[in-house]
Amino acid sequence: MSALELWPIGNCQVSGLIDTSGALVWGCVPRVDGDPTFCALLRGPEGQDAGTWRFELENQVSVTQRYSRNTPILITRLEDERGGAVEVIDFCPRFQRSNRTYRPVAYARIVRPVAGSPRIRTVLTPMSGYGAQLAPTTRGSNHIRYLVERNTLRLTTNAPVGYVLDERYYRLEGAQHFFLGPDEAFDGDIEHQLESMLRHTGDYWRLWVRGLATPLDWQDAVIRAAITLKLCQHEETGAIVAALTTSIPEAPGSQRNWDYRYCWIRDAYYTVQALNHLGALDVLEKYLAYLRNIVDDAEGGAIQPLYAVSGGREIIEWEVPDLAGYRGMGPVRIGNAAYYQVQNDCYGQIVLPAIQAFSDQRLLRIATKEDFASLEQVGEMAWKTHDQPDAGLWELRTRTAVHTYSSVMSWAACDRLANAAEFLGLEDRAAIWRERAATVRKNIDEHAWHEVDGPDFDDGGAGGHYAATFGGSQLDASLLQMVELRYLEADDPRSRATLQAVQKALRRGEHMLRYDSEDDFGLPETAFNICTFWLIEALHRSGEDEEARRLFEAMLDHRTQSGLLSEDMDFETGELWGNFPQTYSLVGIINCAGQLSRSWRDWR
Template sequence: MGGSATDEERPGSAPRCLPIAEHGLIGDLRSVALVGTDGTIDWYCCPSFDAPSVFASILDAKRGGCFELAAAVPATTKQFYFPDTNVLITRFFTEDGVGEVQDFMPISGEKVEADRHRLIRRVVCVRGSIPFSVRVAPRFEYGARPHTLRMISGVALFQTAALSLALTATVPMEADGPDARADFKLAEGESAVFALDQVGGEVQPRGCARLEAEEQFTTTVAYWRRWLSASKYRGRWREMVHRSALTLKLLTYAPTGAMVAAPTTSLPEELGGVRNWDYRYMWVRDAAFCVYALLRLGFTGEAEAFMEFVTRHVSPGDGKPSGPLQIMYGIDGRTDLPEAELDHLEGHRGSAPVRVGNGAAEQLQLDIYGALIDSIYLYDKWAKPISSDQWDDLCALVDWVCEHWDQPDEGIWETRGGRKNFLYSRLMCWVAIERAIRMANRRGLPADLPRWRQCRDTIYRRIMSRGWSESRQAFVQHEDGDVLDAAVLMMPLTKFIAPTDPKWLSTLDALTHDLVSDSLVYRYDPTASPDGLRGDEGTFSICSFWYVEAMVHAGRIDEARLAFEKMLTYANHLGLYAEEISHTGEQQGNFPQAFTHLSLISAAFNLDRALG
């Protein structure tokens, strides 16, 4: 791909690959960038979440590409978010001064500017003087496609047939093979600006002067603060709850209202393992839970945008069947998400394979009906009533559930070890029907209520008889089995069972004994319940927050609060969480994970209310 020196080739330099948690997140509601604590952008896809990467050194330090910007002398660093925003500040402390890099992506309602996908890196020396160095080394198409670099009137133009990026700066840059470099020194009060734009068509290269960068900084800060001001949460954990809300907003694709499960692919659930998946899509389940969390806080706009996506792409009508629903969609609503492995990338810290696309899109997961209809029920109750057409679509979904709930599926954890009669899938089918009955009764809407009630009650009896293990004295993972599964923590949270029911309290005790480690909760034991994959995984953070909430409802408030406070200590320095936590306390899996942050919001809300 050109003649630039790689990190490995530089004298005295070793390949860098920061841990997953050593990153912050910025974005423009179309894509995001991960910025390491050393000031390097390690992940960026342009122009959208699920586009091929431009920077992917988090997956391969040599071939992935990166945007380095750091003090050129030994420095310690600290990162924080500008208060109540998604503007990220990385500070460099050196012997001769203190500097900072302000990273953000402006959010524009104007189409041409939105299509620019501008990424601004503003460098400021706040004390003394500091030399800085910058290297911009894009590697297009996940590092597989060579590009050309042309320096034109101070603009570095990186080009492939599919994508062109223009880098402008307020300091002189020079070409270094396929990369652009600069070295500069700032004295106290001085600044430099780097702006990376997608260009082509109506979007032409345009510099970003210091004054414009300052104006864009102010505008971006104002946007995020204005958005966050709609939050109704005033509880004890306001900072963590609001950081989670800001993160969920960053995972929203504004053009369609879709929400991605995470903005990354193939960050491993176990270092060196194969449980590496692409999460840059809209899972119906995850997005529906996000709607619940954001509605809890008072953000109705995101819920409305999600409802529009559901109506357009998911609900029956226009020839679309009422089932089985596809479990995930592209952020533009597409249904074809073929899974492939990128053999030329070594994976995060050697954790291959790197995958793009997701074969789980073809799985049967019956639980998504419950998550979807519950979110519609809450939207109808807390935001605004659904339309008559939307009600007709919902009825078609419920009728399908009534006909098809009694079959094995792959379940919430997307196991690849064969279909089973998962209790959680049955539970959420019950939720789908029960919430629809509530809506019909509350609004007097037409429905086949006798049939719905009979089916709801049949599912209830089935769970209570075949989902309960006498030997374990607990509700279990699948019918007629004895394996425990943290997904059953949702039983009291969905109001299926009273949170103080003796059978539930016995289940909670069994889960605590078998799956909980220092407040952290494993999904299940893969040795007791093979899931078709080799290797282990960490504790699953959404389950840890479900556990907190289940204890709150069971009246174990002190235990719940301690478990919640412990979970907060596992967040990274910015309050962000990946999907899992390793036995050493490290973040594992795709990052940041919507599932984790939405469950944090729900747990904090309910715990705070219980504490009074």
């Protein structure tokens, strides 16, 4: 079992992670990049009694957990040594109310006795100021106020308030309902209201899943990944965060502890691409609105690699003094200095998802010629920077190079703009972008191709392989994306040669490194999960379906009990590391399942 056994809940406004004891150990208020009111996950082994919300069963002997089918509603069953049992139902309300989506900054929990005479206690210890102090409390007749940094949360409950404050055990003789949300008087009977919210929230998610175009095989894995990807969207703005957490290290004690609660243009591109394959156009439409605002605010078309979920540009990185870190492995970082890096692939990752809006008649808003003119500003930057050094998609902090992946993304931007111009009848613009795409391709083929001549490398007559950088010889896993981006055909000898070279250099058993050279923190110690999925896709496209399916099944076996993956994995032990749940990794599940699954037609 991975130590990262966590169960996400959320409503696209607020989210939380529940651990294997049923405790809420991570949750930020008032949104995903806010103050971690529930921060026990990062308080280290000695700090688990603060920054948590859990229900403890007296003389407890077992815990089982599951999601309600096709929802992010979590059901945790606690059993005691005398046969007593309770169920804890966790969810964040989300449903249509008064002709709009009701998704409050709130956590709802229902505790029901299901066997025997169970005795429970409630431990509710939210914190304020990034783990600096316990939130001060004030008490009402049926509620408790928690004064969190810049916010006040109110717990409304039909449980005895004194028992909650005193953390006292008592017999649970009927269902008890807890709603921790805005500091507002709760309208109506708490039991009736929460039971109604639970039903409506379940109905919302089941109807959303019903609209997904899932593959025949691995449906449960795809559905769980899709639900969780949707939870990673901040619906108010349309931003999609890379993960719900910060500072879970990529490897033990590595100092590779980064804050992923922001919208990386790259990660969001892959997310909407995967959900688009399933027909989840609601996520795409909201993200396109977010992109239009990013493009409008861009100075001269220049795009940052990442933005705050609000669309804000500045994301100052700092280390939290009051949190020890995941399993005591600090530092805990808030913010991410990568926002001021130069990463030239982001221009292509703005253009590629935006192109669909010009031709997809299902969308509520079809893009216009004015939108195309605005998008061309981003394309101009892709054209200007296609052969310029950058930090690359792996965000190297101390050196730059002309990265092949960035250049291929620039080529893709020019190529897709030419396609859109043709669709809009703008023949002169199409010709310009087509010519630019050809020039970028010529530069890539001249400068990124590495000649190899030796008995240990059978390149099928290709003469070498593509390298990670212009003029270089080293490899990275992003080269496997050249076929996905339509730069190469899968049967092109250059593609096969590069696949062979990348596997030889970076494959570790059933896993893939992103690169094998030293970076700012030394040699990589763990595999990068999305790179393993890229390998699976590349093997499938090259006709090696048996091996691709074997590796895919192996990756599915490494998922948590909640059916999810983090960013990284120890390629020897299979232990998960890195921020969780990682959108990149969930994208890999969806894409590979779609490509490797049998056809519905075959089954029927």
